[in-house]
Amino acid sequence: MCLATTLGPLTLKNPLILCSGVLDMTRKSMEHLPEAGGVVTKSVGREERLGYGNPSVVEMEHGLLNAMGLPNPGVDAYVEEMRGHAIEVLIGSVFGEDQASFVQAAVKMATVAHALELNMSCPHAGSYGAGVPTQAISSLVSAVKKEVKVPVFVKLGAENIRERAEAAVAGGADGLVAINTVRAMAIDVETGQPILANRIGGYSGPAIKPIGVRCVYELAQDHSLPVIGVGGATTARDVLEYVMAGSSAVQMGSALHYGGKTAFRRICDDLRSWLREHHIKSITEVIGRALPNNNL
Numbered sequence: 650m651c652l653a654t655t656l657g658p659l660t661l662k663n664p665l666i667l668c669s670g671v672l673d674m675t676r677k678s679m680e681h682l683p684e685a686g687g688v689v690t691k692s693v694g695r696e697e698r699l700g701y702g703n704p705s706v707v708e709m710e711h712g713l714l715n716a717m718g719l720p721n722p723g724v725d726a727y728v729e730e731m732r733g734h735a736i737e738v739l740i741g742s743v744f745g746e747d748q749a750s751f752v753q754a755a756v757k758m759a760t761v762a763h764a765l766e767l768n769m770s771c772p773h774a775g776s777y778g779a780g781v782p783t784q785a786i787s788s789l790v791s792a793v794k795k796e797v798k799v800p801v802f803v804k805l806g807a808e809n810i811r812e813r814a815e816a817a818v819a820g821g822a823d824g825l826v827a828i829n830t831v832r833a834m835a836i837d838v839e840t841g842q843p844i845l846a847n848r849i850g851g852y853s854g855p856a857i858k859p860i861g862v863r864c865v866y867e868l869a870q871d872h873s874l875p876v877i878g879v880g881g882a883t884t885a886r887d888v889l890e891y892v893m894a895g896s897s898a899v900q901m902g903s904a905l906h907y908g909g910k911t912a913f914r915r916i917c918d919d920l921r922s923w924l925r926e927h928h929i930k931s932i933t934e935v936i937g938r939a940l941p942n943n944n945l
């Protein structure tokens with residue numbers, strides 16, 4: 650039973666990718682997941698950022714609410730940390746406040762990564778992330794594409810995703826990643842105050858999975874380039890849902906938060922069992938199975 654999949658020129662031994670922001674601040678923490686088909690780095694900017702104060706993460710009923718504020722050591726320090734890494738497929742996530750800072754971070758990250766992920770979707774970082782205007786996306790992506798040789802994926806949030814994906818594809822994106830956390834908040838009714846220091850954050854985990862699956866399903870109909878689903882997948886069945894919606898690979902953070910470091914191995918075993926039970930030789934045979942007019 651074959652779990653290998655491709656993202657353009659990249660071949661992954663299985664479709665499970667560690668998403669950005671979870672266990673990926675250091676080279677060691679990323680190398681400790683040898684069963685991952687790929688690993689995305691923490692989003693890194695041109696300069697160091699401290700991020701927001703605490704509380705920055707709150708455990709909720711059906712997921713995590715976070716407003717870390719994109720803390721990172723800056724791309725130079727991060728690239729030094731990653732130099733000589735042993736990760737089979739490393740996707741470098743970068744963000745910026747404008748085109749120049751995006752391009753500079755991307756160029757440096759491309760020296761250690763096999764592909765880039767442009768984070769245009771952090772829902773709580775002002776002009777960074779989701780604050781990148783839709784009309785700026787196309788020229789931003791093409792500016793990065795001109796400067797790097799590795800594939801460039803664009804990570805989008807659920808809001809206006811079809812329109813923003815159009816812009817990313819027009820700029821020459823090699824793949825689309827959907828979705829980031831969903832803009833959300835929680836209030837402590839005793840103090841009458843928002844719980845997060847930043848007040849508003851992003852919600853991840855099982856509760857957002859149906860939103861992510863819907864977004865992937867729409868993007869896979871609109872575009873023929875690879876789509877990578879992310880959001881709330883914690884089991885093999887969740888991964889299959891994303892794959893059937895049109896994902897070529899699935900990123901996961903919650904799966905590790907709830908299931909520990911062995912989660913990826915367990916999910917791979919369960920995927921192989923499912924394929925065997927259904928007499929399917931390769932996971933790639935089910936990519937897009939749920940799309941309308943699919944003849945599989």
Ligand SMILES: Cc1cc2nc3c(=O)[nH]c(=O)nc-3n(C[C@H](O)[C@H](O)[C@H](O)COP(=O)(O)O)c2cc1C
Nearest residue numbers: 668669670692715768829853854880881901902903
């Ligand atoms: C604590 C935390 C930090 C995150 N940091 C980033 C980040 O730096 N860049 C990014 O693109 N996404 C970031 N994310 C979003 C995840 O990559 C992912 O899109 C989201 O958590 C949904 O997937 P999940 O439910 O499997 O965790 C972060 C998520 C969490 C929980």
